[in-house]
Amino acid sequence: MRMDKNRYRDAVSGIRWTDAQRGKIEEKLRQPAEKPSGAAFEDEDFETYEPPMTTEERRRMEEEMAKQERKLRRMGRMGWAVAAALLIVIGGGVTAAVIHTKKLQQESLHSPESKLGLHLTDQKDSASQGLFARSENGYYILYSGYEYNMGTYTIRNEEGELTEVDAISQTGGRGYPTFYDPETGESAILCARPNCTHDGSTYCTATTKAYSSYYRSDRFPMVYADGYLYTVSTKHSKWTETDYGYEQADPKEDHAVLLRYEPDGSGITELHDFGTGTGGFRPTMHRGYLWFAVQTMSYGETVQNPISGADEAFVNGGYEIWGYELKTGNLVKIYDSESKPDINHVDTAPQYLAGIGDYIYFNTEDGDWASPTGTNRINLLTGEMTQAPDVSLENGFNDNYGLYYDSNMKDYSSSGSWMLVNLETGEAKPLANTQHSTEFAGMPFLSGDYIYWCQFDQGDITTLRIYDLNAETLLDQDVKEFHLPEYPSEWGDVLQVHASLAEVSDGRVYLYRTADLINDKKGIWWSLDRSVYSCAVEELIAGNPEWTKEFELMDSEEAGKKYNELISYAEEHNISSFSQ
Amino acid sequence: MLSKENIALYAFQKYGDTALQAAFCCIGNRADAEDVAQEVFFSLHREPRDFNDDEHLKAWLLRCVINRCKNLHKSIWRRMRVNMDDVPTAALTVHDSSEREVLNLITSLPQPYSEVVYLHDYEGYTIREIANMLDRPENTVSSQLRRGHQKLRMELSEEG
Numbered sequence: 001m002r003m004d005k006n007r008y009r010d011a012v013s014g015i016r017w018t019d020a021q022r023g024k025i026e027e028k029l030r031q032p033a034e035k036p037s038g039a040a041f042e043d044e045d046f047e048t049y050e051p052p053m054t055t056e057e058r059r060r061m062e063e064e065m066a067k068q069e070r071k072l073r074r075m076g077r078m079g080w081a082v083a084a085a086l087l088i089v090i091g092g093g094v095t096a097a098v099i100h101t102k103k104l105q106q107e108s109l110h111s112p113e114s115k116l117g118l119h120l121t122d123q124k125d126s127a128s129q130g131l132f133a134r135s136e137n138g139y140y141i142l143y144s145g146y147e148y149n150m151g152t153y154t155i156r157n158e159e160g161e162l163t164e165v166d167a168i169s170q171t172g173g174r175g176y177p178t179f180y181d182p183e184t185g186e187s188a189i190l191c192a193r194p195n196c197t198h199d200g201s202t203y204c205t206a207t208t209k210a211y212s213s214y215y216r217s218d219r220f221p222m223v224y225a226d227g228y229l230y231t232v233s234t235k236h237s238k239w240t241e242t243d244y245g246y247e248q249a250d251p252k253e254d255h256a257v258l259l260r261y262e263p264d265g266s267g268i269t270e271l272h273d274f275g276t277g278t279g280g281f282r283p284t285m286h287r288g289y290l291w292f293a294v295q296t297m298s299y300g301e302t303v304q305n306p307i308s309g310a311d312e313a314f315v316n317g318g319y320e321i322w323g324y325e326l327k328t329g330n331l332v333k334i335y336d337s338e339s340k341p342d343i344n345h346v347d348t349a350p351q352y353l354a355g356i357g358d359y360i361y362f363n364t365e366d367g368d369w370a371s372p373t374g375t376n377r378i379n380l381l382t383g384e385m386t387q388a389p390d391v392s393l394e395n396g397f398n399d400n401y402g403l404y405y406d407s408n409m410k411d412y413s414s415s416g417s418w419m420l421v422n423l424e425t426g427e428a429k430p431l432a433n434t435q436h437s438t439e440f441a442g443m444p445f446l447s448g449d450y451i452y453w454c455q456f457d458q459g460d461i462t463t464l465r466i467y468d469l470n471a472e473t474l475l476d477q478d479v480k481e482f483h484l485p486e487y488p489s490e491w492g493d494v495l496q497v498h499a500s501l502a503e504v505s506d507g508r509v510y511l512y513r514t515a516d517l518i519n520d521k522k523g524i525w526w527s528l529d530r531s532v533y534s535c536a537v538e539e540l541i542a543g544n545p546e547w548t549k550e551f552e553l554m555d556s557e558e559a560g561k562k563y564n565e566l567i568s569y570a571e572e573h574n575i576s577s578f579s580q
Numbered sequence: 581m582l583s584k585e586n587i588a589l590y591a592f593q594k595y596g597d598t599a600l601q602a603a604f605c606c607i608g609n610r611a612d613a614e615d616v617a618q619e620v621f622f623s624l625h626r627e628p629r630d631f632n633d634d635e636h637l638k639a640w641l642l643r644c645v646i647n648r649c650k651n652l653h654k655s656i657w658r659r660m661r662v663n664m665d666d667v668p669t670a671a672l673t674v675h676d677s678s679e680r681e682v683l684n685l686i687t688s689l690p691q692p693y694s695e696v697v698y699l700h701d702y703e704g705y706t707i708r709e710i711a712n713m714l715d716r717p718e719n720t721v722s723s724q725l726r727r728g729h730q731k732l733r734m735e736l737s738e739e740g
Contacts, residue, residue: 008701008732011682015601015613022596025618029589033626 286355608687
């Protein structure tokens with residue numbers, strides 16, 4: 001086919017308003033004009049357009065300018081005074097404009113009308129990372145320790161025969177939702193059942209397998225609001241207890257449920273059963289609602305995969321975004337990705353929602369052709385969803401800005417920049433000195449008025465950078481120089497003490513401080529201490545942090561005893577290494 | 581002097597489709613184009629003004645549409661791109677599939693080529709007039725037009 005001007009014109013001329021659209025717009029234009037809305041995109045786009053001047057008009061204008069110039073010259077110094085006065089007037093105007101803008105934003109936060117029928121308040125979630133929840137009395141955190149078990153295990157030897165060996169096996173620790181009281185230093189697993197050993201049975205409210213959110217999330221799965229803990233979990237109706245543990249339930253029977261807990265873990269209440277799909281997502285508190293996603297699933301015929309021989313179900317699914325009004329208990333669905341029944345595919349639900357101003361933000365990461373990746377935001381007032389294609393807003397927001405990584409995929413290189421984006425206008429600018437490089441891995445995140453970026457070395461932070469919202473570097477420091485309190489080791493052979501960033505909220509930086517024993521011969525590391533310290537971010541930037549110990553994640557004495565027990569067992573049974 | 585009692589309604593009735601077509605060619609997205617185009621008329625309704633003549637009005641409208649499109653391009657917030665095959669037939673007067681194909685190509689043309697090609701090939705403005713309207717040097721407009729045409733030709737030959 002050949003492209004020419006006529007073909008172009010023919011194609012474009014087909015773009016027209018429909019009669020219905022034309023009628024609606026004309027009707028609106030016949031009504032008296034509304035007052036200016038103050039919406040975005042209105043400031044600069046209506047600059048005056050004048051057609052090109054004629055020669056006569058240009059001559060007149062040049063004459064006028066020359067006259068003005070002569071007049072100004074005559075005014076001499078007086079002209080500067082006039083200019084200064086003008087500057088003051090203009091400056092006042094700018095200040096007034098800024099104040100006006102702020103006022104508009106505040107008014108927008110109070111806007112009562114929502115086409116979705118929402119009753120929005122000013123309530124906000126203070127957590128930035130979501131790694132813990134905070135109540136009036138202390139912190140809730142998901143403590144995932146490792147467990148070592150001594151005993152006889154059946155393994156297959158090199159000849160393929162089953163044989164029994166003495167061994168110490170390591171298993172990933174269960175996620176214990178645990179409450180820490182900074183006043184008393186005490187901690188408690190979130191289970192109120194008497195005589196419970198927190199062994200994962202359905203009896204235990206903290207580790208129960210009746211609900212499974214704790215095993216899926218690296219964030220603390222609950223949010224604390226108005227005296228209760230809330231989470232969205234998966235309800236397994238068919239867990240079966242066997243001699244060797246709990247048998248996996250049929251996932252077709254899973255239901256996502258919204259749960260409410262008393263602050264001590266008791267009184268679990270199913271506020272809503274969504275009848276399908278899975279949960280496992282931490283709700284976000286915003287404007288008087290808990291916002292969360294629910295993964296929806298529907299299963300079709302089960303067929304045998306001819307390659308693997310395994311039975312596989314035809315499954316498709318999508319996700320829904322819900323809001324739970326804390327005051328009334330009303331549930332509102334604000335988005336449905338609408339699963340595509342003819343496709344054997346599940347659009348993965350977003351793990352994390354963020355509420356900012358009038359919007360709920362979420363990322364879609366691994367959509368198929370029908371669900372492009374990007375950041376989405378739903379306007380809580382209008383219900384409209386807009387999308388930033390191929391942009392993944394990451395790691396924290398404040399009321400005005402977000403961050404995303406602009407990978408330069410066009411030339412298939414790994415280079416790219418972290419971009420600071422104005423959430424109102426969508427305008428983005430690269431952060432200075434944050435060009436991606438292999439030695440500075442990890443992701444920055446934004447909390448309050450600062451951007452935090454950590455350099456990792458084998459999983460531990462070695463450097464922390466802090467930027468302001470003009471992308472200026474305020475801090476670039478090795479964490480060893482943070483002068484955390486010395487570890488009071490009575491074990492003597494602590495080999496590594498390191499710190500990692502846990503959370504930033506309400507202007508304070510929270511660090512995990514970990515002290516590990518490392519046994520080279522047995523190939524294990526063993527934590528003796530995990531504590532959380534905090535200091536004001538301003539102090540950290542100023543170079544004089546005063547660290548406060550918030551809470552301890554483990555009992556060092558107990559941890560030390562267990563370590564000695566394991567080492568003794570390994571030596572007695574000639575175990576050379578701990579298996580996993 | 582063009583001075584109407586309801587200048588916005590007059591402008592929409594006369595140049596409504598023109599504004600929509602310009603926005604569509606610049607943005608490449610029917611839904612965003614509709615928003616941009618109608619908002620230009622609503623703004624004129626809120627703040628009416630006089631124009632020298634129809635040509636002045638049309639050029640002013642196009643300038644406003646293009647500026648709004650540029651602002652939208654600066655923003656990361658967009659609606660999902662709508663393929664022309666998904667646009668309701670009632671909203672299009674397209675005669676055959678090759679026209680849809682051409683439309684899909686037009687929507688894939690990046691700024692600044694899209695606006696220059698539209699103003700030149702559809703509206704029939706000269707390079708000098710486009711340069712005045714977009715406040716760009718004539719040489720720049722000229723090379724943008726050339727590259728836009730090249731790109732459209734390349735895409736079309738690749739397609740079929």
